[in-house]
């Protein structure tokens with residue numbers, strides 16, 4: 248294993264942070280996986296999964312079982328990890344800018360297309376390896392002026408040339424679920440089986456450039472940008488399987504969960520040929536892929552005490568009561584109904600909410616939302 252430390256741009260004199268990446272397996276095979284934990288720094292389950300992955304990857308490497316490079320970033324956000332305000336951890340938004348740590352990753356396709364264009368015009372064959380090199384160059388050229396921008400460039404530089412990118416997150420309270428591109432579902436389905444996912448939410452464009460899409464959707468964009476520049480049809484395959492893995496809820500931090508999740512990830516990598524010994528048989532699939540645009544939040548129309556009415560993972564019908572808001576002033580309880588048929592896969596963890604809070608989310612089959620599909 249090779250350990251690399253990446254110094255982040257220092258925001259003020261006398262302060263500095265660094266990102267750690269652990270590199271297992273043989274580099275330079277053209278095959279690479281990137282796994283990162285807790286980009287939203289207050290989403291802790293991924294940190295524990297990375298802890299278990301670390302020791303297992305060490306064992307597998309010692310046995311000579313790794314057949315490609317596996318990069319593990321055991322804490323993806325040292326900036327967010329340090330943001331403690333009056334006793335509370337604020338790990339989702341950068342306090343200096345207000346920006347979400349998992350948004351605004353650069354679209355590297357235009358610059359990579361510019362780098363590749365002369366070779367295409369010169370009649371050379373341009374393949375996935377060339378494109379990965381161009382994407383790495385485009386990433387390295389990004390200008391950064393803040394610590395946050397430097398963090399984003401560093402993370403993207405570790406993952407943009409990977410064939411599999413797993414970004415480990417969690418929700419408030421949730422069953423395990425995944426986000427990915429619709430076209431990648433056949434590639435992601437074994438991961439859904441191995442992790443026991445209860446929902447898979449797919450979208451071509453979630454909005455605001457989350458990390459997994461910056462790594463996966465870039466391939467389609469690069470094909471389009473290079474075709475336009477070179478004046479001929481260039482079509483790269485979907486060369487990166489990017490997935491955001493939501494490891495249940497923020498308090499689901501146990502060795503049992505983390506060990507099992509780490510093992511599921513390793514089994515998936517074995518299925519993809521990164522580790523010797525693929526699983527004989529994949530477990531049953533517990534859900535289908537549904538559009539992210541069909542995941543409907545239930546909003547609190549008024550503030551009050553939140554009482555959930557259905558357990559996580561419930562299959563609910565439209566109109567079925569999923570929660571109540573109890574108004575301590577008026578003394579009445581307002582029932583909240585599911586807006587769609589689907590799986591109740593995530594819900595608010597606080598028990599007092601203000602008007603407009605998303606109290607839970609139901610994954611339905613029908614795409615009814617548009618615009619930015621992710622919550623802030």
Ligand SMILES: [Zn+2]
Pocket residue numbers: 287290349416417
């Ligand atoms: Zn997150």
